[in-house]
Amino acid sequence: MPDITTALKGCGECPIRHRAVCALCDPPELRELDAIKFYRSFPAGQTIVWAGDQMDFLASVVSGVASLMQTMEDGRTQMVGLLLPSDFLGRPGRGTAAYDVIATTDLVMCCFRKKPFEELMARTPHLSQRLLEMTLDELDAAREWLLLLGRKTAREKLASLLVIFARRDAALRLTRPESEFSFELPLTREAMSNYLGLTLETVSRQFSALKRDGVIRLEGKRRIVIPDFQALLAETGDDSDGGVPS
Template sequence: MYQTVKPKIDSVQSDCGVCPIKRRAVCAYCEAQDLAELEKIKSYKTYAPGEMIIWTGDDMRFVGSIVSGVASLSQTMEDGRRQMVGLLLPSDFVGRPGRAKAVFDVEAATEVTICRFDRKPFEKLLVKLPHLSGRMLEMSLDELDAAREWMLVLGRKNAREKIASLLSIIARREGELHKKPLLDGAEFDIKLTREAMADYLGLTLETVSRQINALKKDGVISLQGKRHVKICDCARLMMETGDDDDGGMVI
């Protein structure tokens, strides 16, 4: 029995990478069952950079997860003020089971591929497969902690600390994807414009630009081009975030 389903896990996993939800310690058999059921209702879609994946108020026909690329989750006020409330990287979940209308915008920052599941059948599976809902719960609790940690950044940190926090989070998540720890010399692309960073941090794009260049001048980071960052001094960057220790930050 185990033998016959084992290949299925691999095929599904290699197929869509991390979909439908971040992999956890679950017995292989149950995971295979879940994935096999999900397999039937999934499809893929790719979005161009800058394309809107979901508009606030849209009917939500699907949920899914990011396979590749970076997307932003954000809110906009009528006067144009915008706040990003989440940065969606590969393995992150998109959409909300149980909700018919979107309450946030989702926009592709780079080219983005999403593994999608029709919402209604997905919700039925959620009831049928306890492991699936268990993992969804675990994920949403992690995201909730991450959102709450971000509130400290938005509410109490100054501009320099905000930039340092953003860089350390992107660096850490980038490292996770490639299974590398965060060390001096780590390099990565920021896949966001200065404006998108500002929208995430509750700043203006001018302030973001000034603070990034200040961190560069102070030798904490170095830049190659506008978007490619090298972290020269990890410990220093962590200090600059204003957080106590090496960063128990979630996400």
């Protein structure tokens, strides 16, 4: 609950921080969105919506991490969306959720009721253009993810995920990932295994291997230190120029 206050403060105080908290609430749509937005927070582990449920709002992640999970009939699960701060949730023009949405950490979202949001969309070309841009970014991210799942080894997969975290973290701090860079892992080993298409045991073993080889250090179980970001990048198997040159 204190998180909500923080988020609201962030929204009103500093344009830069604001940009980080709600990717949509930017001029000139800002004023109109303000009228219909509200904040919700969820504790870690809570399911926000179940696949197939009615979903009467759209939202943007303010702080924390949410994930979209897909389940097969025999119970196998795969993460199909990882929503970090500023990412968007929901599909305009659709009434029900296609995937389970889970708060992976404590989570605050900036929500918009579906009806007024869609009316605003119809009146505001800028809004759907912005949404198109964000969706295209998400599609690009999904395509990187396809390569990861289809062709990368377990070690490359984990290194790639750590790079994603490092870049997001650096973006929030308005720096670049530098030598001796450290951050908090926002996911459990199990959640990471669901992202990577592995078992949690394999994820754990790859952590140990990267640690053994000096690519990372662990402070406790959740804080990661990256002594040399380039060395980590080299472990991803990606083309040297691949991805966003964040």
